[in-house]
Amino acid sequence: MNYFGQKNELAVGYSFRKTPWELEGIEKETWGTFELWVKDKNVCEYKKVHSLLNYEWNLNHLIEWIVKNFKYITNNHKFPVPVDGHNSLELIQLARQFDSDDEGEIEEWFSRLQDWEFKHSWFSSRDGSYLPEVFFRRVENTIEISWDNILTYHTDGIRFSNSRGIEHIEVDIFIKVIKSFLEDYFKNLLNISKYKEEVQLSYHLFLKEF
16 A cells, blocks of 8 residues: 555555456556545545445546546635535535525526535545545635545445544645645556556646646
8 A cells, every 4th residue: 555645634545456346448457445544534444244444446536536626626716605614514514405486596506516516525436436425625724624424325334434524634735645646646557557548648637737
């Protein structure tokens, strides 16, 4: 497992592994494990039956989401709808309670909210995996990282080790850790991949966005 950052502040770890499924191409090559540590909490670790497991899946979808949305996470944009909350979890909870007699107003409200959620939570990139729902947003000179996975996948018997949390990481530390992780990821993938042209395109997008 390659780690970047400090677990007591912010750290990301990953390693490529042999896929247990019949996959081809980039999806086969990018199968691996992933860890997100925030203030000594492994956010992606979960229990299923009697096993303690780390997140394991095709990492390509997660990486694509991070590269595509990093600029939205690190920019100090306002929450898209007018509600009062102290963190992402509160803001989203309050925003989802909106109601109106005007169907157009409701559609616009929830369209803006959904767009924000897609850009600030990697949950849409789970692709059938047990990726926890985690929100990232800039608050002044910090990145707020918040998650509430008490009920996430509970019908599948999944229990996250650190099911809920709200933490703040300095922006410079967040950028440094994520950038170091992605640079290493693409470097290692280029060394092993049979699809170097496709990986190069993703790598150049990463360089452009960062």
